[in-house]
Amino acid sequence: xxxxxxxxxxxxxxxxxxxxxxxxxxxxxxxxxxxxxxxxxxxxxxxxxxxxxxxxxxxxxxxxxxxxxxxxxxxxxxxxxxxxxxxxxxxxxxxxxxxxxxxxxxxxxxxxxxxxxxxxxxxxxxxxxxxxxxxxxxxxxxxxxxxxxxxxxxxxxxxxxxxxxxxxxxxxxxxxxxxxxxxxxxxxxxxxxxxxxxxxxxxxxxxxxxxxxxxxxxxxxxxxxxxxxxxxxxxxxxxxxxxxxxxxxxxxxxxxxxxxxxxxxxxxxxxxxxxxxxxxxxxxxxxxxxxxxxxxxxxxxxxxxxxxxxxxxxxxxxxxxxxxxxxxxxxxxxxxxxxxxxxxxxxxxxxxxxxxxxxxxxxxxxxxxxxxxxxxxxxxxxxxxxxxxxxxxxxxxxxxxxxxxxxxxxxxxxxxxxxxxxxxxxxxxxxxxxxxxxxxxxxxxxxxxxxxxxxxxxxxxxxxxxxxxxxxxxxxxxxxxxxxxxxxxxxxxxxx
Amino acid sequence: xxxxxxxxxxxxxxxxxxxxxxxxxxxxxxxxxxxxxxxxxxxxxxxxxxxxxxxxxxxxxxxxxxxxxxxxxxxxxxxxxxxxxxxxxxxxxxxxxxxxxxxxxxxxxxxxxxxxxx
Numbered sequence: 066x067x068x069x070x071x072x073x074x075x076x077x078x079x080x081x082x083x084x085x086x087x088x089x090x091x092x093x094x095x096x097x098x099x100x101x102x103x104x105x106x107x108x109x110x111x112x113x114x115x116x117x118x119x120x121x122x123x124x125x126x127x128x129x130x131x132x133x134x135x136x137x138x139x140x141x142x143x144x145x146x147x148x149x150x151x152x153x154x155x156x157x158x159x160x161x162x163x164x165x166x167x168x169x170x171x172x173x174x175x176x177x178x179x180x181x182x183x184x185x186x187x188x189x190x191x192x193x194x195x196x197x198x199x200x201x202x203x204x205x206x207x208x209x210x211x212x213x214x215x216x217x218x219x220x221x222x223x224x225x226x227x228x229x230x231x232x233x234x235x236x237x238x239x240x241x242x243x244x245x246x247x248x249x250x251x252x253x254x255x256x257x258x259x260x261x262x263x264x265x266x267x268x269x270x271x272x273x274x275x276x277x278x279x280x281x282x283x284x285x286x287x288x289x290x291x292x293x294x295x296x297x298x299x300x301x302x303x304x305x306x307x308x309x310x311x312x313x314x315x316x317x318x319x320x321x322x323x324x325x326x327x328x329x330x331x332x333x334x335x336x337x338x339x340x341x342x343x344x345x346x347x348x349x350x351x352x353x354x355x356x357x358x359x360x361x362x363x364x365x366x367x368x369x370x371x372x373x374x375x376x377x378x379x380x381x382x383x384x385x386x387x388x389x390x391x392x393x394x395x396x397x398x399x400x401x402x403x404x405x406x407x408x409x410x411x412x413x414x415x416x417x418x419x420x421x422x423x424x425x426x427x428x429x430x431x432x433x434x435x436x437x438x439x440x441x442x443x444x445x446x447x448x449x450x451x452x453x454x455x456x457x458x459x460x461x462x463x464x465x466x467x468x469x470x471x472x473x474x475x476x477x478x479x480x481x482x483x484x485x486x487x488x489x490x491x492x493x494x495x496x497x498x499x500x501x502x503x504x505x506x507x508x509x510x511x512x513x514x515x516x517x518x519x520x521x522x523x524x525x526x527x528x529x530x531x532x533x534x535x536x537x538x539x540x541x542x543x544x545x546x547x548x549x550x551x552x553x554x555x556x557x558x559x560x561x
Numbered sequence: 562x563x564x565x566x567x568x569x570x571x572x573x574x575x576x577x578x579x580x581x582x583x584x585x586x587x588x589x590x591x592x593x594x595x596x597x598x599x600x601x602x603x604x605x606x607x608x609x610x611x612x613x614x615x616x617x618x619x620x621x622x623x624x625x626x627x628x629x630x631x632x633x634x635x636x637x638x639x640x641x642x643x644x645x646x647x648x649x650x651x652x653x654x655x656x657x658x659x660x661x662x663x664x665x666x667x668x669x670x671x672x673x674x675x676x677x678x679x
Contacts, residue, residue: 070651088665095672 073137076144079126079152080192086119087185094178108178109170116181117163120188124156134558136198140260143198143335150404150555151195151331158323158411159188161530165415166316168524169422173221173314173432180220184320187213191328198339200249200259200289203332207245207296210325211238217320218313230312237295237305245292251285264340286341290351293336296329298385300358310378315432318374319418322381323411330407334392334400338559345395352393353487359386360494367501371435373421376501377414380460383498384410390491391475394482400556401549402474408548409459409471409541416456416534420449423523423531433518436505440512445519452535454506459538461502462495467541623675634663 074081090112098108127149134145163184170180190210197203215238219231253259256267268282295302310318337348363383370376384406391403424433424442433439443450459468472495479488523531541548602609641648641656648655670676 088662091669092665095669099672099674 070138076130076132076135076137077142078130079123080189082126083119083123083185083189083192086122087116087182087189090115090119090185091182094182098178107176109176109180110167112178113163113167113170113181116185117160120156120160120163120185123192124153124160127152127156136262138202140262141199141202142193142196144196146558147335147555148196148331150551151327152192154408154411155188155191155195155324155328158327158415159184159191159320161415162316162320162323162418164526164530165319165419165422167526169314169316172425175220175314177220180217180316183213183217187211187217188324191325194328195331197332198261198335200252200261203336204242204246204249207329207332208242210328211242211296214238214321214325217317218309220317221314224312224314226312227314228312230309233305233312234309241292241295241302243292244288244295248285248288248290248292251288252282255281255285261336261340265342268341268343270343283344283347286344286348287351289336290333290348293329293333294355297326297333297388298359298382299355299389300362300382300386301355303359303362303382306382307375307378310381311372311374315374315418315422318377319414319422322377322414322418326381326385327407327411330388330392330403334403334559337392337395338400342395349393349395352389353484356386356389356393357487357490359383359389360490364494364497364501367498370501371437373434373436376436376505377417377421380498380502381414383494384460386494387472387475387491390479390484390487393487394478394484396478396482397553397556397560398481399475399478400559401552402471402478404552404555405474405548406471408552409467409538412534412537413456413460413468416452416531416538417460419523419527419531419534420453420456423449423520423527425521426518433520436508437512438518439505439509441514441518442509442520444514449523449531450509452531454509455535455538457502457505461499463499465539465542467538470542470545620678627670627675630663630666634660 093115094108094112097103097106099105130144130149132144134143136143163181166180169175187210190206190208190213193206194203194210197206215231215235218234219228221227249259252264256264258264258267268279291302298306310321313321341348359382363379363386367376367379367383370379388403388406388410391399391401391406393399394402422432424439425431426433442453455466459466462469462472472491476488476491479491604610637659638656641652645653
């Protein structure tokens, strides 16, 4: 028994470190913040920095792992280049969202250090989710991640909106997990296996067999996919997203926008590519439907939004639609394009949320809420206005910027497998999407001034992150090869 | 195997029947004379002072949450306890990691004052 797992623990060293670190942080936080000798110190920022440190060390541990591929703990977890790549992106975006929150915690007087603990715990769940190779480990990791996110959404318990967002997110998340679990139990009930590799072997060449068993398995696959589509903001299952984005505290919204969907997508890809690839005909149609619906709904609904966070929620839904196009094409190219898109999207969202978190009214310290509040930004803070305009142009997909290249890759991958219809829809909705991104720019630059709003100065971490984001967006086209090679390699390790 | 549960089912039915008999016997055997004073709420002999609605104390909720968590822990401990001779040191160690994580949760509750009941 001992020798069975003796090497496996070396492979999950980053996860073990992350867990140990967060447990130590939890004990440290609770003991110091309740100690009367030290005068009940507020540890929220302190614990955020320590959490950043522990996530950073986890990144180092992942970078320094010396093996290429391993399937561990009885095939329940898999480690390959794809999972390592996705883990790195997830960890870096979690670090970025922790850094974004530093100033917000102080200004909004969120004094609970549990915020950082929950972020690290949910990141840990995402790491496990990315490398899970079995339906059971996937479900456990998904719930681990989601439970932390439910609590985070309701972080500001004195705010009605935050409580409502937490409740909505919890109910819909639990519902979608239930659907997913039912799907997984159907797959298990009709095949007797939960392991993705075993399932892949079973279904090899079976895709066109219309026996009863494969029909029930198909329904199981469909339900698992529905459960996962809930979590990646795809359209028929998107109703909760705008409310949760709007209601949650902005730092939590930033985390939701950047980090969790990649982990779900990573498992989603692995689920379809290693277990159900032979059902391509069925899941391709489903994903295409969802992506077309996401593109249309998001671009039309975003047009009439007045609040910034709601606008970004619809924008996130639209971008999920683009990612699903790459996924639905079912080729290594498509997966590469999707990974590229998600990295670029994370960078753009990072800049966007750095901006949203930074624009606080100077005297009241209130976070701005409405798009129309930005109307003087070009005059009060021209550099900030310029960088936000840059990010918005990139989100819309204007040529020399990163967003353009990633969209182009998505469309190329879809054209290669003759999915012309979805490409046409994608291009059209991208043009419609340009309208609302440009409207923001128009408000910032050309609107008649109604009331003078001046903003507080941005703090150093946020300005650095915004700078990094803008630099990436502006110069990605000049030297895209590292990221393209990395995503290509990740897509190949998954598909071959 | 199922026969053991059959006796429990019979036992349940018998005890249900017995309690129903005893409950209804009091209706028939004891004298029944109702009047308004007898059926009104008893508050130490006084009339009710104020509204019966009260704020719900969150501590009951906390205690029940903690009970669920630690009840679950016990559910995991049962199979571990009966199979200890087969799973060896590795199984022992695994359960201790589990218990350690739960203990850290317990330390958190303790320091946060979730268990205080003054």
